[in-house]
Amino acid sequence: MTKCVKKYGKTTGRQMTMEMVESQQDGNAVDSMPERDVQNQPGQSQISSMSQVSVASSSAGRGSPAVTLVQLPSGQTVHVQGVIQATQPSVIQSPQMQAVQVAPTANADESAESEGIIDSQKRREILSRRPSYRKILNELSSDAPAVPKIEEEKSEEEGAPSGIPAMAVPTSLYQTSTGQYIAIAQGGAIQISNPASDGVQGLQTLTMTNSGAPQPGATIVQYAAQSPDGTQQFFVPGSQVVVQAATGDMPAYQIRTPTTALPQGVVMAASPGTLHSPQQLAEEATRKRELRLMKNREAAKECRRRKKEYIKCLESRVAVLEVQNKKLIEELETLKDICSSKTD
């Protein structure tokens, strides 16, 4: 694997550059592509492979621009409408471009007085963030149909896919020391989510059918990292224990009645709504923080994925524009030749 050239240090500006360093032809999956917070994308650049872009043109009707088919190195075929197009919004929106144009004031004093305000406004505008990658890309795709849209996340919002029973809305969420998440839904269903796996594949739901009447007060989940017999245990209401088998590809869970007191390493958490003591409040705050961190963690992952997709889209666009540019140059040369032969 070839190394990447570091684009800039940490003390310098961290503005995103689209400058690519090396090329990689294999078209890796997004997740396998190396990145440094997308400061450099050695696995992304296809600029050097422009020679592999093939073009097929077809003329459109009168007044409408010709449609060009561009075959990208990745095998993707892109329809490019017209060689000369109306000005399109730049896909790379510099924050400076968003700076407010301040009209000159007639009164110099007022101007001086408002200078500080204007400066702060300008600074604020300059520092303001550009629209999200999803938005930029979707706007791009509305301008140019060849640009793929970043799809809205549907897997979570639209519920479980067909064939998989819909999950109950969790009322309490806990994380074990091994990184698994345990959600207790209304009705007693326990959902165990393994963050290492994808989506619902990492979810197991345990429905308590024999737990009897719920205990008054807090819903208690107790988690033991490992019991003496090599299993993971989750203690649930009704003085019962959900035991996870330690071996096997498919984790098996079993409801047991505990025979001993709480093993070492048991973590207890109380559900919201029944908090009274400062300790419980602190636990609730911790729980909320964990939830927030978990959500942000997932959001960061998603953001990075979109960013990679966005950069891939930009690279495709560069490839298309390179081809167009080449065509224009060739056309210009042809016209020049025709003109020179006529004058002779």
Add this chain to the structure above:
DNA sequence: GACCATATTCGTCAATAAAC
């Protein structure tokens, strides 16, 4: 193999935009 430099990945924080 040890060590170093650099690259990559990931979690977190904080600022901002967008949604409500």
Add this chain to the structure above:
DNA sequence: GTTTATTGACGAATATGGTC
């Protein structure tokens, strides 16, 4: 105005490649 989503920035951990 509050909540939620998004994303740049940062640092830590880890991976990778080169040199001795």
